[in-house]
Amino acid sequence: MQKTIIWFMLLAFLFACQKKTEQSAERAVPVSVLVIKPDSIRTFIEITGSLQASNDALVYSRLSEEVKEIVKPVGSKVRKGAVIVRLDDSMVLQAKKQAEAALASARARYQKVKQDFERYQRLYKQQAISQQQWQQMQAAMQEAEAALRQMEANLAQVSEQFEHSLIKAPFDGLVGSVYFDVGQMAAAGQPVVKIINPDLMKAKLYIPDSYYHRLKVGQKVYAHFPAQAGKEFTGQVIRIDRAIDPTSRTVAVEAIFPNEHGLLTSGLYGLFKIELQVRRRTVVVPDNAILSQTSVRVDPQTGKPTAHRKYYAFVVKQGRAAQTEVRTNLSAGDRIEVVQGLSFGDSLIVVGQRMIKDGQKTKVVEAY
Numbered sequence: 001m002q003k004t005i006i007w008f009m010l011l012a013f014l015f016a017c018q019k020k021t022e023q024s025a026e027r028a029v030p031v032s033v034l035v036i037k038p039d040s041i042r043t044f045i046e047i048t049g050s051l052q053a054s055n056d057a058l059v060y061s062r063l064s065e066e067v068k069e070i071v072k073p074v075g076s077k078v079r080k081g082a083v084i085v086r087l088d089d090s091m092v093l094q095a096k097k098q099a100e101a102a103l104a105s106a107r108a109r110y111q112k113v114k115q116d117f118e119r120y121q122r123l124y125k126q127q128a129i130s131q132q133q134w135q136q137m138q139a140a141m142q143e144a145e146a147a148l149r150q151m152e153a154n155l156a157q158v159s160e161q162f163e164h165s166l167i168k169a170p171f172d173g174l175v176g177s178v179y180f181d182v183g184q185m186a187a188a189g190q191p192v193v194k195i196i197n198p199d200l201m202k203a204k205l206y207i208p209d210s211y212y213h214r215l216k217v218g219q220k221v222y223a224h225f226p227a228q229a230g231k232e233f234t235g236q237v238i239r240i241d242r243a244i245d246p247t248s249r250t251v252a253v254e255a256i257f258p259n260e261h262g263l264l265t266s267g268l269y270g271l272f273k274i275e276l277q278v279r280r281r282t283v284v285v286p287d288n289a290i291l292s293q294t295s296v297r298v299d300p301q302t303g304k305p306t307a308h309r310k311y312y313a314f315v316v317k318q319g320r321a322a323q324t325e326v327r328t329n330l331s332a333g334d335r336i337e338v339v340q341g342l343s344f345g346d347s348l349i350v351v352g353q354r355m356i357k358d359g360q361k362t363k364v365v366e367a368y
Helices: 001-025 090-125 131-164 209-212
Strands: 029-035 039-053 056-060 065-071 083-087 166-167 171-180 190-194 201-210 220-224 232-241 249-256 269-286 291-298 307-318 319-331 335-338 348-351 360-367
Touching: 029 307, 039 319, 039 335, 065 209, 083 171, 083 190, 090 131, 131 166, 201 209, 201 269, 220 249, 232 307, 269 319, 269 348, 348 360
Parallel strands: 029 360
Antiparallel strands: 029 348, 039 201, 039 269, 056 190, 065 083, 083 166, 171 190, 201 249, 220 232, 220 269, 232 249, 269 335, 291 307, 307 319, 307 348, 319 335
C-alpha cells in the first residue's frame, strides 16, 4: 500500500514537471499594436474640374467708334468706375459743345423772358396792361421754359453718349482681356473688355445624382491642382442646382475659393473633394486590422440558409490576444471608424493579426 502511494506521488510529480515544461515552451507570437487614441475621419466625393473667376463681366460698347486709347492694359488692377478704354469721342464731344451752347442760349432767353413776365405780372395786377397782353406774356414764358427743358434734355442725351465712349470697370477687379487694339472699330453691342475679380475663384462641379441628397450648401471643398503641387485649397459649396441633368445624370454644384495670396487663376484644372461627413473624437483604425468571418444559418422553419458576416479584431490584454467583435461605420481610404467593440487606450494588433488565435501569447515588438 505504501509502495503504491509512493509510485502515485512520483507520477504526479513527473506530470507536473512535464506540464510546466510545456507551458514554458509556449511560443509568443510577435505583433505590432496601435494604441487607440481619439481621431477624426471624413468622407468625400472626388470630382475633377477647373476654376474660373467668381465675378467676371464683359463690358460692351454702346457706340460704333474706333478705339482711341487703352488706358488700363491687361493685368491692371482697377477700381469700380475707372476708365479702361476710350473710344473716339470727337464727334460726340463736338455735339456736346453745341448742346452746351444751345443750353446757355436757352437759359439766357429764359431769364430775359422771366424778367419780362414778372414785370407784366405786376402791371396786370395794377390793370396797366390788357388781358390780351398778359396772355401773350404767359405764352412767351411757357415757350421759353419749354425751350430750356428741351436744351437740358439734349445736353443730357449727348452727355450720356459721351459717357458711352468711356469703357469703365463695373466693379473692383482685374483687366482680364481687351478685345480691340487702338485704331480698330468697336461696333455697338460688341464686348470690349473683360473684368475679373481675382480675390475669389469658383468651380462648377458636376456630381453624380446618387449623391444629390447628401449635398448641402456650406459643405467644405478641398482642391488640389497639379500646377500648385503640394498645396491644398479650402472652399465651400454655395449653390446646388435643384434640377438633375437627365442626360448625364449629374447635378451642378458651385463652390467658391478665397484667393488672398493670388496663387489661383482662372482655368486651373484639378481634383476637388466635397466633404460629405465628418466624425471627430472617434475610434479610427487601419482597415486591415479588421477581420471578417462568414457563417451560415439555416432557418428551422423554411430550411433556407442565410449567410451572416461578422467583423472582429484582436487586442492585447495581459500579454495575450483577445478577440473582440466590432461594428464599423465610416470608411475613407485605408482607414475605418469602429463604433462598437474597441475603446480609447486599447492595444489593437495591426501586424500579425492574421497569424494569431484568441488567447494566444503575444510579444509586442512595436507600438504606435
